[in-house]
Amino acid sequence: MNAYLILFFLVWIGGWWINIRLSHVEQSRFTKVLIPALFGLVVLFMWELIVIGLEVNPVLLPAPTAIIVKFSNSLSILWIDFVQTLIKGALSGYVLGCGAAFLTAVAIDKFDFLKRGLLPLGNFVSALPIVGMAPIFVMWFGFDWESKCAIVVVMVFFPMLVNCVQGLELVDHSRQDLMKTYNASYTETLLKLRLPSAMPFIFNGLKICSTLALIGAIVAEFFGSPIKGMGFRISSEVGRFALDMVWAEIFVAALAGCLFYGLIAFIERRITFWHPSHQK
Amino acid sequence: MISVENVDLTFETNDGPVHALREVSLEVKEGDFVSFIGPSGCGKTTLLRVIAALESPTTGNVSVNNMVPDDARKAREYGYVFQAAGLYPWRTVSGNIKLPLEIMGYSSAEKEERTKKVIELVELKGFEKKFPWQLSGGMQQRASIARALAFDANILLMDEPFGALDEIVRDRLNGELLNLWARTKKTICFVTHSIPEAVFLSTKIVVMSPRPGRITDVIESSLPAKRDLNIRDSSEFIKIAQRVREGLKAGHLDEDL
Amino acid sequence: MKNFLGNSNIIPISVIVFFIVAFWYLAAIPMNSEKVSRQFKNLTFKEHVDKSWNLKKPKLPTPHQIVNEIIKTTFYKKINSKRSLVYHGWITLKATLAGFILGTILGILLALGIVHNRAMDFSVMPWVIASQTVPILAIAPMIIVVMNSVGVTGLLPKAIISMYLSFFPVVVGMVKGLRSPDQMQLDQMKTWSATQNQTLWRLRFPSSLPYLFASLKVGIAASLIGAIVGELPSGAISGLGARMLAGTYYGQTVMIWSALFAAAILAATLVFLISFLQNYTLKKMAIVR
Numbered sequence: 124m125n126a127y128l129i130l131f132f133l134v135w136i137g138g139w140w141i142n143i144r145l146s147h148v149e150q151s152r153f154t155k156v157l158i159p160a161l162f163g164l165v166v167l168f169m170w171e172l173i174v175i176g177l178e179v180n181p182v183l184l185p186a187p188t189a190i191i192v193k194f195s196n197s198l199s200i201l202w203i204d205f206v207q208t209l210i211k212g213a214l215s216g217y218v219l220g221c222g223a224a225f226l227t228a229v230a231i232d233k234f235d236f237l238k239r240g241l242l243p244l245g246n247f248v249s250a251l252p253i254v255g256m257a258p259i260f261v262m263w264f265g266f267d268w269e270s271k272c273a274i275v276v277v278m279v280f281f282p283m284l285v286n287c288v289q290g291l292e293l294v295d296h297s298r299q300d301l302m303k304t305y306n307a308s309y310t311e312t313l314l315k316l317r318l319p320s321a322m323p324f325i326f327n328g329l330k331i332c333s334t335l336a337l338i339g340a341i342v343a344e345f346f347g348s349p350i351k352g353m354g355f356r357i358s359s360e361v362g363r364f365a366l367d368m369v370w371a372e373i374f375v376a377a378l379a380g381c382l383f384y385g386l387i388a389f390i391e392r393r394i395t396f397w398h399p400s401h402q403k
Numbered sequence: 404m405i406s407v408e409n410v411d412l413t414f415e416t417n418d419g420p421v422h423a424l425r426e427v428s429l430e431v432k433e434g435d436f437v438s439f440i441g442p443s444g445c446g447k448t449t450l451l452r453v454i455a456a457l458e459s460p461t462t463g464n465v466s467v468n469n470m471v472p473d474d475a476r477k478a479r480e481y482g483y484v485f486q487a488a489g490l491y492p493w494r495t496v497s498g499n500i501k502l503p504l505e506i507m508g509y510s511s512a513e514k515e516e517r518t519k520k521v522i523e524l525v526e527l528k529g530f531e532k533k534f535p536w537q538l539s540g541g542m543q544q545r546a547s548i549a550r551a552l553a554f555d556a557n558i559l560l561m562d563e564p565f566g567a568l569d570e571i572v573r574d575r576l577n578g579e580l581l582n583l584w585a586r587t588k589k590t591i592c593f594v595t596h597s598i599p600e601a602v603f604l605s606t607k608i609v610v611m612s613p614r615p616g617r618i619t620d621v622i623e624s625s626l627p628a629k630r631d632l633n634i635r636d637s638s639e640f641i642k643i644a645q646r647v648r649e650g651l652k653a654g655h656l657d658e659d660l
Numbered sequence: 661m662k663n664f665l666g667n668s669n670i671i672p673i674s675v676i677v678f679f680i681v682a683f684w685y686l687a688a689i690p691m692n693s694e695k696v697s698r699q700f701k702n703l704t705f706k707e708h709v710d711k712s713w714n715l716k717k718p719k720l721p722t723p724h725q726i727v728n729e730i731i732k733t734t735f736y737k738k739i740n741s742k743r744s745l746v747y748h749g750w751i752t753l754k755a756t757l758a759g760f761i762l763g764t765i766l767g768i769l770l771a772l773g774i775v776h777n778r779a780m781d782f783s784v785m786p787w788v789i790a791s792q793t794v795p796i797l798a799i800a801p802m803i804i805v806v807m808n809s810v811g812v813t814g815l816l817p818k819a820i821i822s823m824y825l826s827f828f829p830v831v832v833g834m835v836k837g838l839r840s841p842d843q844m845q846l847d848q849m850k851t852w853s854a855t856q857n858q859t860l861w862r863l864r865f866p867s868s869l870p871y872l873f874a875s876l877k878v879g880i881a882a883s884l885i886g887a888i889v890g891e892l893p894s895g896a897i898s899g900l901g902a903r904m905l906a907g908t909y910y911g912q913t914v915m916i917w918s919a920l921f922a923a924a925i926l927a928a929t930l931v932f933l934i935s936f937l938q939n940y941t942l943k944k945m946a947i948v949r
Binding site for chain 3: 126127130139140143145146147150154155158159161162163182183184212236237238239240241242243244247250251252254255256257258259261262263333334337338341342345346347353357358361362366369370373377379380383385
């Protein structure tokens with residue numbers, strides 16, 4: 124039993140004990156961030172200690188410190204990959220796909236027949252492994268970011284469409300009747316009542332699609348990519364057993380995912396400030 | 404003002420046809436305050452919605468200000484107040500009041516003026532920039548009424564506007580509504596299922612009963628136009644209330660099925 | 661939303677599907693025209709169209725080509741032959757189900773821990789929620805390769821990927837569900853001096869079922885994707901994902917599409933089964949009438 128493993132158990136028990144004490148104190152915004160942060164730090168420590176203590180092969184599981192070092196040494200590569208996959212592939216697909224879905228939802232809003240047909244289909248398609256179409260899109264659009272953008276568009280289109288259509292439908296009946304008593308036109312009712320009312324659903328769709336876009340762009344690259352991009356880097360570095368680089372890329376992906384989602388949630392809070400879920 | 408002639412309305416529902424209104428006839432004169440009272444299913448809300456052109460009768464004629472209801476709707480001849488205030492939570496109080504004015508194309512200056520006037524009428528001064536969820540239920544309803552008064556409709560259709568409020572707030576709003584009526588001289592059709600409310604507010608009380616929905620009694624109130632809440636203890640009030648109660652019981656007895 | 665049969669939406673759906681298929685056939689003509697012109701000369705228009713719809717390695721295969729391929733590799737091959745779609749589908753399905761069941765059980769256990777233990781709630785739940793915003797699937801190649809190098813191959817690494825993909829939706833859904841009874845009902849339990857266990861089994865758990873089933877549907881679709889992606893790194897030998905990749909290597913587009921359709925059918929069937937289970941259970945509990 125070496126010193127590292129003893130430290131491992133001490134850190135584990137100590138960290139857990141601190142968190143238990145903190146949980147029973149009166150909660151503030153500070154503690155709500157502190158406790159999970161502490162938990163995360165303890166996990167990182169334990170990871171480091173276990174890798175050193177059990178002398179784990181760095182090819183299998185690198186220590187956090189090794190990953191941090193690799194990360195700071197590879198910033199330029201990471202940046203290139205980030206731009207290729209997330210900006211060119213994911214973001215463009217996200218904007219195109221969600222935009223198209225929103226416009227389609229508004230277009231078919233007047234046609235009940237279309238809605239009744241497309242909505243079940245949309246739910247059905249949302250459950251399918253669309254990522255599997257990656258090789259097909261590579262064949263049609265080439266290896267570069269365009270095919271990844273296309274995959275993302277297909278992945279986000281239907282979940283976003285379903286959410287937007289639902290949001291436009293679920294408008295209070297008496298509010299719609301009120302608009303009738305004002306003899307408001309379809310467009311006026313759409314702009315002044317139904318769109319604002321649909322915002323919570325629209326943002327729900329945007330949030331769901333943000334993760335889908337990231338996954339789609341990265342996984343699509345597993346099927347083929349020019350010599351850059353996060354998915355490409357991950358699969359090639361895995362092949363070379365340079366796992367510290369893989370973890371560095373995953374860290375960038377995780378960070379990007381959190382920040383992107385957080386940004387959308389932030390905008391959502393400003394626009395749907397009136398929704399009960401945002402009030403105490 | 405409002406004339407209802409032999410209106411019949413049957414709804415087709417999944418459980419079979421529902422005879423919501425049977426041979427309903429009624430005259431409402433200018434400046435009247437008419438209450439519709441009855442238990443659930445008696446058709447009072449349906450009748451109000453027919454007048455508002457939110458429903459169409461199966462047979463019969465309705466005329467509002469000498470127009471067919473739908474034309475009256477297009478000409479914005481009435482303001483409608485729902486039971487749930489139905490204010491838009493993403494607009495402030497004054498934003499909500501301006502909503503019909505925006506749709507009807509009033510100029511900015513007019514919008515400001517009318518909003519100001521109507522907020523004072525319902526005593527919501529100081530709350531213009533608040534959001535509906537920051538107001539109490541009573542205040543939300545007042546905002547809803549203000550919204551209905553903002554444009555120049557001389558008819559007000561109100562569907563149980565105070566139903567969700569407690570009795571103390573309700574009494575106060577009843578008094579305020581009567582004042583408003585006296586000042587603006589509108590014609591008001593008011594749906595309620597509270598007997599004291601109906602008797603207190605109205606010049607004419609229409610008692611309705613369900614299955615099928617029909618009018619069982621029309622009472623011309625003998626109470627003076629100017630009244631306060633104390634009138635509820637007067638013998639005249641009690642007599643009228645009793646008559647309403649009789650009408651409700653009678654309707655209950657000869658329901659079909 | 662998912663009751664296909666006996667639903668008044670059957671007509672609009674069928675009409676739209678018909679138009680999609682029609683559009684597909686029309687699109688195949690321009691998309692395949694380059695290949696047709698390269699392979700055949702002097703065709704009439706009708707012959708051109710016919711060839712577009714029946715190329716050996718088309719850019720856009722037509723529905724009947726895909727259906728034929730599926731029928732050929734499903735019914736006309738021995739089930740354990742390496743060319744049988746059933747064989748490959750089964751490989752993928754095994755990993756999906758294994759991962760899904762593991763992920764669900766672990767997810768429910770973690771949810772129980774979070775709901776009953778404050779420290780776990782405050783420490784772990786924020787990370788679970790945050791993990792939903794992270795493209796976890798990016799770890800898949802690493803997991804496969806690392807496990808292979810320590811000798812763990814075949815089903816288990818793929819199942820592990822499927823497991824953590826279904827794990828998180830289940831945790832989030834179950835926590836919401838276990839917390840769904842309102843304060844009034846919880847107070848009622850208190851007045852009966854119910855223990856935490858009794859409250860769990862008699863109130864929280866039944867109330868959580870609608871949420872659980874919703875998460876299971878998300879989870880199983882995610883598990884399937886995990887299993888397919890997990891088949892990519894290890895040189896692609898067996899499973900539907902492997903078949904898709906093999907199709908790309910050999911330019912066999914019809915093979916890719918048939919594997920994709922098979923995966924889609926699998927996904928739809930699995931989600932449908934859970935929906936069915938959901939309706940049955942919730943009807944029995946009279947939550948849904």
